[in-house]
Amino acid sequence: DAGVIQSPRHEVTEMGQEVTLRCKPISGHDYLFWYRQTMMRGLELLIYFNNNVPIDDSGMPEDRFSAKMPNASFSTLKIQPSEPRDSAVYFCASSLLNYRGQTEAFFGQGTRLTVV
């Protein structure tokens, strides 16, 4: 497996524009997490899904942020409209709950978002 794949790796956009970040989890994994990393706030959990269903979105900062997982192999995180304070590195991670318990989360390389 190629691991968790995120796209794009880098995104520069103007304030007010819509931004969509994409994630392909590891095949067979049933948990998917979206994190945001900044110098000031560290690594924050935004939302996570189990079997494509959002379980906890309490970390989503505002209504401008939305996340979907239409199927087991794809998820998006959308920011509309974007603001400069959204500039961060956004990570997607996936994991599997099996008979042995929870596996570790495998992370993508991240999307570095810059809003100017």
Place this chain on the structure above:
Amino acid sequence: AQSVTQLGSHVSVSEGALVLLRCNYSSSVPPYLFWYVQYPNQGLQLLLKYTSAATLVKGINGFEAEFKKSETSFHLTKPSAHMSDAAEYFCAVQSRTDKLIFGTGTRLQVFP
């Protein structure tokens, strides 16, 4: 609710010295505990994990961590630091079916 606290946002050691990165957790149920490492401009990689088996867990690159329930700790150690160990290290906690929560990270510097 679960949480982790990493004591010390920066740790500096000399090459060859002992590395000790501290992590304390809070969990109302038996936790799974993890240490991840992040090199500059990269994603997070798993160093090691504790899932209620042996309390002393060995990971990659010579790192190990010991789960101490009485102290609610899961400190990361390495007997002899190498220059290539310079990175940011994150402790994380998760219950069986819950979200994965990270600490604030500890940046390790290794001096020659």
